[in-house]
Amino acid sequence: MLExxxxxxxxxxxxxxxxxxxxxxxxxxGTIGAxxxxxxxxxxxxxGNIANLTGFVVRFEAGGRTDAILRSTDGxxxxxxxxxxxxxxxxxxxxxxxxxxxxxxxxxxxxxxxITYTDDIKNYCEQTEGxxxxxxxxxxxxxxxxxxxxxxxxxxxxxxxxxxxxxxxKNKPEELIRAAKALPxxxxxxxxxxxxx
Numbered sequence: 001m002l003e004x005x006x007x008x009x010x011x012x013x014x015x016x017x018x019x020x021x022x023x024x025x026x027x028x029x030g031t032i033g034a035x036x037x038x039x040x041x042x043x044x045x046x047x048g049n050i051a052n053l054t055g056f057v058v059r060f061e062a063g064g065r066t067d068a069i070l071r072s073t074d075g076x077x078x079x080x081x082x083x084x085x086x087x088x089x090x091x092x093x094x095x096x097x098x099x100x101x102x103x104x105x106x107x108x109x110x111x112x113x114x115i116t117y118t119d120d121i122k123n124y125c126e127q128t129e130g131x132x133x134x135x136x137x138x139x140x141x142x143x144x145x146x147x148x149x150x151x152x153x154x155x156x157x158x159x160x161x162x163x164x165x166x167x168x169x170k171n172k173p174e175e176l177i178r179a180a181k182a183l184p185x186x187x188x189x190x191x192x193x194x195x196x197x
Contacts, residue, residue, distance in 0.1 A: 007054040007070075007077065009111050009140045013165040013178040015053060016115075016142060019046045020163065021184035021192065028185045036084050043082050043115060044068075066094065076108075082115035088124075091116070092131045095139065108136050115142040121164055125174050132168045139168040144182055 025034035025042050034042075044060065047068050051058035056070040056077060070078040079098045081091040095112035118124045121143050132139050142165050146158040160182035167175045184192035 007056065007110070009138060009167055010177060011054065012050060012078065012111075012113060012140060013142070015050045016046060016165070017163065017178060017180045019049050020180075020182075021187070021190075022046075022049070024184050024192075028183070039084065040082070047080055066098065077110045078113060079109055080113040080115070084117065088114065088116045089127065089131055092128060092139075096132065096135055098136075111138040111140055113140045113142065115144070117144045117146050117158065117160075119146055119148060121145055125166060128166075128168060129174060135168070135170055138170075140177075141166045141168060141174075146182075 020042075023042070023045060025038040047070075048058050050056075051068075051070045054070070056072055059069045059071065061067065062069040062079075066079050067082055068080040069076050070080065076098075079095055081095055083091045091114055095114060098109060098112065114128075116124070124143055125141070128139070128141055142163065144163050145161045147161060149159045162182050163178075163180050164176060165178040167177050169175075181187050184190065187193055
């Protein structure tokens with residue numbers, strides 16, 4: 001049985017924040033930005049590295065339904081979905097209704113994770129609270145706050161501002177467990193903040 005304090009939601013959030021900055025798909029030196037496929041591959045790498053650091057095996061597109069499953073030797077532990085735009089409530093429902101894909105005797109997930117992008121964090125949290133009623137397991141909601149910009153400025157049409165990570169659990173209000181700058185060069189005191197402008 002996996003230890004209760006191993007690979008907690010807080011651990012996932014912390015690792016996500018630090019790994020998000022690693023091999024970042026854009027730099028502040030004149031690039032016009034990454035496209036949706038670049039950000040999807042970036043999230044793939046972040047999730048793969050989290051699995052590696054926590055000793056899980058990662059399975060992408062598990063069962064043809066879930067973007068990623070992190071498994072221990074005991075079974076599925078964490079189901080992860082990420083959504084570039086729109087349809088995120090469908091992703092939430094997939095996580096809420098996750099079926100055991102491996103061990104039938106296992107109780108279920110330790111927690112689920114949804115990663116998405118928004119310009120309205122408050123609205124996303126309120127809607128998530130409405131969807132995530134009577135869940136079988138907790139949810140870690142990772143929101144990348146963005147501002148829509150001209151595609152001439154950034155090819156993705158999105159400029160990232162910050163990352164906010166919330167816990168949703170049964171019979172508890174949402175809880176902000178981590179917040180950080182979305183762009184590595186805005187993290188004061190790091191090597192990224194001293195790169196040539």
